[in-house]
Amino acid sequence: MTTPSSSTAPTTTPSTTTSTTTSTHDLTVDGLGAVPVTTTERGQGRTYLLLHGGAGPQSVAAFADLLATSRDVRVITPVHPGFAGTPRPQALDSVRGLAAVYAALLDELDLYEVTVIGNSIGGWITAELALLAPQRLHEVVLVDAVGLDVPEHPVVDFFSLDLDQVADLSYHSPDDFRIDPSTMPPAQRAAMAGNRAALAVYGGTSMTDPTLADRLPATTVPTLVLWGEADRIVDPEVGRAYAAAVPGARFHLLPATGHVPQLETPDQLLQAITPR
Secondary structure, three states, rough: EEOOOOOOOOEOOOHHHHHHHEEEEEEEEEOOEEEEEEEEEEEEOOOOEEEOOOOOOOOHHHHHHHHHHHOOOEEEEEHHHHHHHHOOOOOOOHHHHHHHHHHHHHHHHHHOOOEEEOHHHHHHHHHHHHOOHHHHHEEEEEEEEOEOOOOOOOOOOOOOOOHHHHHHHHHHHHHHHHOOOOOHHHHHHHHHHHHHHHHHHHOOOOOOEEOOOHHHOOOOOOEEEEOOOOOOOOHHHHHHHHHHHHHOOOEEEEEOOOOOOHHHHHHHHHHHHOOO
């Protein structure tokens, strides 16, 4: 599946809550070649892999701090190649490819009993990783995941929305999370544009894979599906479909929460993720 080789250059960045270490891992993945992946680590203990959505790695940073400090665990947050200004090899152009990259990362780090938590496209990657590398995993948590094609409940065409519309559909209380792009420095605007371009490459405009529904029943990793009841990017019926497709999966609805619980209701999300 993968042939990992690594060149890791750690640097330490201070945090208000816990120290973080940022490293670059040069992986070699079958069919993709060399793939550099940047990761940040926090805490110590059993390992959690936290996969961000289209909003980029900053959308999970605060929750990673919260998880590491409140549960006394090790939290690894990778940057999907192409996000936050990182390089993306041309051959890496699908969510299944990203899952193969993270399987290679777990191989390189020789990690077992890992809990993987993924939001939005990160949840889709998580579902694929559970199919690809179950031997490395303890549990997976799909948080408002895209990827599953439910014809009556399509994912909203994110690329047709402006930032105000994204906020309206992403949050239970959107006015608390609106972004004014005119106040952003040019580098931040460029990073957002790069994130959007990478998201389009990996997920396409539909943000689904029509083959996923037929493959999910082969999942053997314990699966928890968490969904914001006010998510209007990908509505809760998609979450229920995920839970119905994965043998033994549990479904839990998060009240007063939209598409990104780690930003809107982090304490509620933390309580739903119970270490086992």
